[in-house]
Amino acid sequence: MDIKEHISAKLKAALDSLGISDASVVLERPKDVSNGDLSSNAAMVYAKREKKNPKEFADSIIQKLDIPDGLITRAEIAGPGFINFFVSDSYFSSRLAEILGLSGHFGRLDLHTEETANLEWVSANPTGPLHTGHGRQTALGKAIANLLEWTGYKVTREYYYNDAGKQMDTLAKSVYARYRQIFEPEFPFPEDGYGGEYVIEIANLLEKEHGDKLIDSANDVFKDAGEKWCFDSIKQTLIRFGIKHDIFFNETSLYESGKIRKTLEEFEKRGLSYKKDDAVWLKTSELLKDKKDAQDKVIVKATGEPTYRLPDMAYHIDKLNRGFSLVVDIFGADHGDTYKEVLAGMQGLGYDTGKVKVIIHQMVTFVQDGKPVKMSKRADNVYSLDELLDDVGVDVAQFFFVMRSANTHLEFDIGLAKEQSDKNPMFYLQYAHARICSILRNAIEALPDYKEIKVADYSLLKTEEELNLLKVLSIFPEVVQSAANTYEPHKIITYLNEVAENYHKFYHNNRVINIEEKELSYARLKLCEAAKIVLKNGFDIIGISAPERM
RNA sequence: GCGCCCAUAGCUCAAUCGGAUAGAGCGACAGCCUUCUAAGCUGUAGGUUACAGGUUCGAUUCCUGUUGGGCGUACCA
Numbered sequence: 001m002d003i004k005e006h007i008s009a010k011l012k013a014a015l016d017s018l019g020i021s022d023a024s025v026v027l028e029r030p031k032d033v034s035n036g037d038l039s040s041n042a043a044m045v046y047a048k049r050e051k052k053n054p055k056e057f058a059d060s061i062i063q064k065l066d067i068p069d070g071l072i073t074r075a076e077i078a079g080p081g082f083i084n085f086f087v088s089d090s091y092f093s094s095r096l097a098e099i100l101g102l103s104g105h106f107g108r109l110d111l112h113t114e115e116t117a118n119l120e121w122v123s124a125n126p127t128g129p130l131h132t133g134h135g136r137q138t139a140l141g142k143a144i145a146n147l148l149e150w151t152g153y154k155v156t157r158e159y160y161y162n163d164a165g166k167q168m169d170t171l172a173k174s175v176y177a178r179y180r181q182i183f184e185p186e187f188p189f190p191e192d193g194y195g196g197e198y199v200i201e202i203a204n205l206l207e208k209e210h211g212d213k214l215i216d217s218a219n220d221v222f223k224d225a226g227e228k229w230c231f232d233s234i235k236q237t238l239i240r241f242g243i244k245h246d247i248f249f250n251e252t253s254l255y256e257s258g259k260i261r262k263t264l265e266e267f268e269k270r271g272l273s274y275k276k277d278d279a280v281w282l283k284t285s286e287l288l289k290d291k292k293d294a295q296d297k298v299i300v301k302a303t304g305e306p307t308y309r310l311p312d313m314a315y316h317i318d319k320l321n322r323g324f325s326l327v328v329d330i331f332g333a334d335h336g337d338t339y340k341e342v343l344a345g346m347q348g349l350g351y352d353t354g355k356v357k358v359i360i361h362q363m364v365t366f367v368q369d370g371k372p373v374k375m376s377k378r379a380d381n382v383y384s385l386d387e388l389l390d391d392v393g394v395d396v397a398q399f400f401f402v403m404r405s406a407n408t409h410l411e412f413d414i415g416l417a418k419e420q421s422d423k424n425p426m427f428y429l430q431y432a433h434a435r436i437c438s439i440l441r442n443a444i445e446a447l448p449d450y451k452e453i454k455v456a457d458y459s460l461l462k463t464e465e466e467l468n469l470l471k472v473l474s475i476f477p478e479v480v481q482s483a484a485n486t487y488e489p490h491k492i493i494t495y496l497n498e499v500a501e502n503y504h505k506f507y508h509n510n511r512v513i514n515i516e517e518k519e520l521s522y523a524r525l526k527l528c529e530a531a532k533i534v535l536k537n538g539f540d541i542i543g544i545s546a547p548e549r550m
Numbered sequence: 551g552c553g554c555c556c557a558u559a560g561c562u563c564a565a566u567c568g569g570a571u572a573g574a575g576c577g578a579c580a581g582c583c584u585u586c587u588a589a590g591c592u593g594u595a596g597g598u599u600a601c602a603g604g605u606u607c608g609a610u611u612c613c614u615g616u617u618g619g620g621c622g623u624a625c626c627a
Contacts, residue, residue, distance in 0.1 A: 028566060031573080041569065044607065054607070079570040080607060125627075165627070279625050294553090301625040308627050333621045336554050362555060363620065370561090404563065408556060409620065416562085416576080422589040425562095425575060431589045438587050446586080482566070494564060497574070508582095508591045550589065 004038065006071055007085055011042055014064035020046055027085075029475065036076070036084030037471065044081040054081030089467060093458035095474040099530040107476045107537045109484075112152035115325035119145050120158040122238065122245070126230035127171045128196055130237045130385040133332075136364050136410060138385070139401035139543070141330050142243050143489035144359070146541045151484045153326065157244065160315060162251040163227050170194060171230070172223035178203035179222070183212055196382070202229045237385050240394055242543065254314045260306060263314040263349070264299070272348045278302035282309070287344035297341060309338070313345045320351055328487070330359045359487055361406035368414045392417040395544040399426040402489045402542050426544065429493075429535065432500035434550040436532040439512055443525050446513050456522035465506040466527060472502045473534045480541070489542050496538045503531045 008025045015023040023042065030039045043058035050057060058077045067075045073086045099106045121141030124134055141157075148155050162168075174193035178200050181187045189195070206214060206225055214221060238245070254260050264280070267273040272283050280300035288294035299310040319327045331339060339360075343353045366373040366383065373383060389397055396417045403425070404410050416423060443450045461470065476495070483491040512524045536546045 026567070028569075030570075031565080032570075035570070039569085044569085048607075082570070162627075167627070277625080281625095295623090298625045303625075305625085307625065312627095333555065335622085335627085337622055338627090340554090360555080365620095367562095408563085411562060413562075413576095420589085423576065424589080427589050428575080431587080435587055435590080442586055478566095490564085491566095494574085497564095501574085504590055507586080511586070513586050550587075 003071060003087055003091060007038055007040070010065055010067075011040055011061070011083075014061050015042065015046065017064050018050075018060060020050070030082075030084065033468070035078055035082070037087040038085045040083045040085070041081070043077075043083055047081065057081070058083050089462070090459065092467065092470045092474060093461065096458050096461075096470055096526065096530055097455065099473060099476075099533055100526060103533055104537065104540075106533055107150060107480045107541075109151045109477060109481055111481070112148075112325070115153055116156065116323070117148045117153040117326040117328060118156045118158055118319055118322070118324040119148065119328045119330070120160055120249075120319075121330040122234075122243075123160040124234060125162050125165070125167055126227045126234065127167050128194060128230055129198055129233040131382040132366060132385055132388050132412075133364070133382075135385050135388060135397065135412075136361055136401045136406075137330050137332060138238070138241055138243065139398045140359070140361060140406060140489070142241060142398065142543045143402045143492075143541060144328065144330070144487050146543060147480070147484045147487070147489055147492075148326075148328075150480050150541055156246050156324070158247045158249055159245040160249045160251065162311075164252050168223055168227065169219070171199075171226040172219045174199045175202050175206070175222040175226045176219070179206050179214065182207050183215070198229070198233070199226075202226055205229070233386075237389070240386070240389055241398065242394070249315070251311050251315070254311050254318065259314045259318060260311055263310060263317065264306075266349050267299070267345070270348065272345075273299065282341075282345060283348075284341050284344060287348045288340065309341055309345070312338075312342045313349075316342060316346055316356065317349070317351060320346075320355065325355065327356045328359065329356070330361065333360055333362045336360050357487065359406060362409045364401075364410045364412050366412045366414055373414065388414075395430075396424065396426055398543045399493070403493055405488060405490050425497075427550070429496050429500050429539075430544070430547050431550055432503045433532060433535045433539070433546050434548060435507065436503070436528045436535070437548040439507075439528055440525065440532070443513055443521075446515060447518065447521060447525075449518075450522060450525060453522050453526075456526045457519055458523055458526070460520050460523045461527060463506075463510055465502070465509050466524070469499075469502040469506045469527060469531060472498055473530050476534050476537070483541075492538050492541050496535060496542075499531065499534055499538070503535075 004027050008027060011025045012023055015021075015025075023046065025040060025042050027038045027040055030036060043061055044054045047054040047057040055077055058081045061083060062075050062077065065075055067073075067085075071088055071091050073088050075083055075085050078084050102108075119141060121144075122130070122134065122138055124130060130138065145155050145157055170190070170192060171194060173190045174195075177187060177189045177193060181189070182203060193199075202225055206222075264273070267282060272287070273280050274283070275281070279298045279302045281296045282299045284297045285294045297309060298307055300306050316327065329339065339358045343356060343358075346353050346356075391414065392400075400412055400417050401410070421427070461467065479491060479495045483489055506527070510524060512521065512528060514521050539546045
């Protein structure tokens with residue numbers, strides 16, 4: 001029995017008998033526990049329409065509610081006209097049994113079980129290792145993919161890349177120059193070349209294997225070697241993060257399958273494109289007519305090569321045609337504007353872009369000792385994501401990147417992240433989990449029968465800390481749903497902080513293992529198990545480990 | 551110039567569709583370990599939610615304007 005539905009149904013019935021038949025009722029969890037377990041603003045919303053005083057109207061609603069019943073102990077009016085509901089302890093006890101029963105499935109929702117989602121992220125071109133600038137997106141995507149799965153979606157993780165453009169040519173020339181320099185140190189390095197150490201490493205590997213035999217080889221040899229090395233590096237970093245993409249989608253395949261040509265023809269047919277100065281322009285000014293200063297954009301250059309917009313549109317059309325119920329992209333703020341053009345172009349061709357959800361995350365500043373860490377592109381060696389993982393560890397990196405809402409700037413404090421102490425916010429959560437594991441280990445020693453106990457008498461859980469913990473644990477599924485609805489994994493972290501806080505308070509004031517009171521010990525141990533389940537499930541979603549000892 | 555995002559405690563950030571006394575962590579100060587992990591707990595101090603208006607029973611949240619910051623604004627991706 002879902003308590004929200006129960007109260008909601010009662011409220012609707014009460015409003016109906018007062019002559020409001022179309023009521024939509026919203027129940028909130030008050031921040032302050034003295035305002036009850038659930039609260040409705042219905043009286044305030046409808047009092048105006050009924051031209052009544054909100055408090056008096058609230059009172060007439062309560063008269064019709066038939067409370068107390070088995071689940072609700074009382075309802076009272078508070079503040080400007082809120083109706084606050086107090087739920088019986090026995091309801092929460094029953095939720096404890098549910099958490100223990102569902103265990104690793106507690107919090108999983110069946111909202112989208114028949115649906116498929118495609119999540120595309122990272123999508124860095126193979127011209128170098130992933131750097132810290134890719135970190136936020138990498139971590140965010142990992143957590144969002146998990147969130148989607150927890151709401152029932154079958155998720156395809158996808159990586160989109162282009163190994164044909166100008167940037168690959170630059171990589172090839174850079175590798176060649178470094179290779180040639182092994183034999184002729186004065187050989188000039190291209191001005192716009194990639195100056196990173198890794199290019200030298202690739203060149204050295206080629207020299208090791210082939211000696212100087214490649215000096216007259218074609219560009220492609222160096223391009224292929226560079227691409228392979230870079231992709232290996234990228235995939236290796238993703239594996240460290242625990243990420244495995246199902247599909248690596250090559251932009252080139254869109255040319256080979258004719259999908260780009262077809263998209264272009266469609267624009268032409270619908271009069272949405274025109275030729276000017278030998279280039280093909282898309283009428284984005286018309287497609288984005290709600291925007292004042294939208295300019296037409298080139299989709300095919302005078303050289304005959306498409307700009308990135310055209311393949312992007314063909315790619316998204318392809319994703320929709322593959323039948324996904326939901327198509328999610330994650331981009332950094334530096335791509336913020338372009339996706340609007342892409343969606344507008346697709347709409348112009350009659351595609352339903354309602355299924356496409358674009359998540360834009362703001363940039364990250366890395367801070368060490370209060371000073372920003374330089375990541376300038378001019379410097380030849382950027383701070384790579386691998387180095388960050390070496391410095392702070394995978395869990396901490398994942399946690400810090402996901403900790404904050406995506407649409408605000410993120411300050412990543414490397415000093416704090418490195419700190420293996422109570423200052424580090426991640427350890428507060430993991431510590432709670434380790435502490436529970438420790439108690440459960442001790443329980444088996446102190447109370448050997450505990451292993452056999454499947455169900456305890458949960459009505460023994462009566463202290464304020466016990467009940468508060470229980471209440472927090474029981475709302476986990478709602479938190480998952482809310483986080484998934486808005487694609488915001490940081491909400492899980494905010495919530496887990498509350499769980500950990502309530503657990504530590506419970507632990508501090510309630511002796512769990514007590515040989516003198518076995519029944520109470522069993523009930524409290526079961527509560528510990530439930531807290532462990534919720535923490536572990538939350539960690540799974542945000543993508544960090546659940547250590548049993550710390 | 552124009553577009554998108556942002557501005558909340560000394561610092562980093564939360565805040566349910568617009569809800570009640572705006573909350574955490576760090577930092578500061580004062581306490582709590584002969585009992586299950588002190589990476590913990592308890593308490594104190596710290597706020598005109600950038601500013602000015604508007605909408606309403608109620609605004610950190612929505613609207614308008616101003617100021618300040620980030621990112622864009624390519625026949626680069």
